[in-house]
Amino acid sequence: xxxxxxxxxxxAVSLGERATINCKSSQRISYSSTxxxxxxxxxxxxxQPPKVLIYWASTRQSGVPDRFRGSGSGTNFTLTxxxxxxxxxxxxxxxxxxxxxxxxxxGTKLEIK
Amino acid sequence: xxxxxxxxxxxxxPGASVTVSCExxxxxxxxxxxxxxxxxxxxxxxxMGWISPNNGxxxxxxxxxxxxxxxxxxxxxxxxxxVRSLRSADTAMYxxxxxxxxxxxxxxxxxxxLVTVSS
Numbered sequence: 001x002x003x004x005x006x007x008x009x010x011x012a013v014s015l016g017e018r019a020t021i022n023c024k025s026s027q028r029i030s031y032s033s034t035x036x037x038x039x040x041x042x043x044x045x046x047x048q049p050p051k052v053l054i055y056w057a058s059t060r061q062s063g064v065p066d067r068f069r070g071s072g073s074g075t076n077f078t079l080t081x082x083x084x085x086x087x088x089x090x091x092x093x094x095x096x097x098x099x100x101x102x103x104x105x106x107g108t109k110l111e112i113k
Numbered sequence: 114x115x116x117x118x119x120x121x122x123x124x125x126x127p128g129a130s131v132t133v134s135c136e137x138x139x140x141x142x143x144x145x146x147x148x149x150x151x152x153x154x155x156x157x158x159x160x161m162g163w164i165s166p167n168n169g170x171x172x173x174x175x176x177x178x179x180x181x182x183x184x185x186x187x188x189x190x191x192x193x194x195x196v197r198s199l200r201s202a203d204t205a206m207y208x209x210x211x212x213x214x215x216x217x218x219x220x221x222x223x224x225x226x227l228v229t230v231s232s
Contacts, residue, residue, distance in 0.1 A: 040218040042158075049208055049222035050150075050158065056217060093158055097217040101174040102148070104158040 002026050002096050006105035012113040019081040021108045023094035028074050030098070038097040041070055041079045044107075045090045053092075054079065086112065115139040115221045117209055122227035125199050133226045135192040135209030142190040143167045146212030148219055149183060149194050151205040163212055164192060199230045 003026040013019040023039070030037040037057035042050035052061045054070035057077055067082040081088055089112060094105040120134040135147065149161040162173035166185040173181060182195045192209055207226045210219035 036217070038217045042219075044158075049210075049225055050219070051222075052218050052220050055220075059216075061218075061220070095158075095218075100163070100172050102160045102163075104160070107157045 001101055002029065002099055002103050004094055004096055004103050004105040006092075006094060006108050008108060009106070010109040010111070012111045013081075013084045014113045015086065016083050017113075019084050019088070019110055021079045021092050021094075021110075023072075023077045023079070023105050025075045025077075025096055028098075029096045030073065037073050037077070039070075039072070039077050040095045040097060041068075042093045042095065043088075043090045044093065050093065081110075084110075084112070115211065117211065117221055117223035119207075119209060119223040119226045122229070124229045124231065127200055127230055127232055129199050129230075130195060130197045131199060131228050132193055132195045133207050133209075133228070135194075135223050137190045137192070137211070140211070142185075142187060146214065147183075147185065147192040148210050148212040149181075150208045150210060150219070152208070152225075153202075153205040156205075161194070166190075166192065196228070199228075201230050203228065204230045 005024045007022045039057040041054040044050040053064050053068050058070045069080045071078050091107045091109050093107050116138045118136045125131050143166050146163050146165050148163045151159050161177050164171045164183040185192045209223040211221040213220045
């Protein structure tokens with residue numbers, strides 16, 4: 001199975017500041033035929049199901065604010081929130097869609113400092 | 114609009130079975146997969162498996178093979194997941210999600226069904 005490792009496990013950032021979450025896969029999660037990295041970022045607010053923020057590592061889902069940015073390729077990926085808002089308090093998960101079983105990172109809890 | 118509406122929560126005794134349903138609307142049910150994901154209290158997300166409503170093809174995570182069965186009814190646009198031989202470690206929120214192979218993500222999720230296993 002592909003292991004997804006997120007860091008840090010938790011993060012406290014001041015409002016308006018930048019938040020950065022990292023995700024590393026145990027093997028490459030791209031296909032040369034499509035040149036796409038099958039890495040998705042989800043946001044899960046308390047009591048809610050997860051919501052897609054970013055797919056293909058860097059494509060923002062429709063309706064997601066542009067302060068959310070995904071980057072990376074190969075085995076190393078990053079989610080950046082450029083200016084933290086109060087509504088961004090949540091747990092963030094990365095997931096690989098390259099090979100079944102589709103696996104998630106353990107999650108990063110983001111709080112306001 | 115796309116919606117996935119799941120059945121209400123259940124309390125089961127160890128050794129029993131539970132079936133969770135997921136009724137889809139707002140899209141062509143046969144054109145997407147349905148994945149099932151569970152989340153134990155205070156824990157992360159765990160993918161359990163996937164089904165294609167188009168042909169009934171399934172892929173299960175190894176740890177659930179033989180204990181979980183996923184099915185669909187295309188006449189009612191409903192997906193089902195049965196978990197047998199329940200144990201306390203199966204206490205979790207169970208989610209269905211639309212599996213979008215074009216974008217490679219689970220782009221819509223049900224509200225979740227809490228299954229509690231307790232004697």
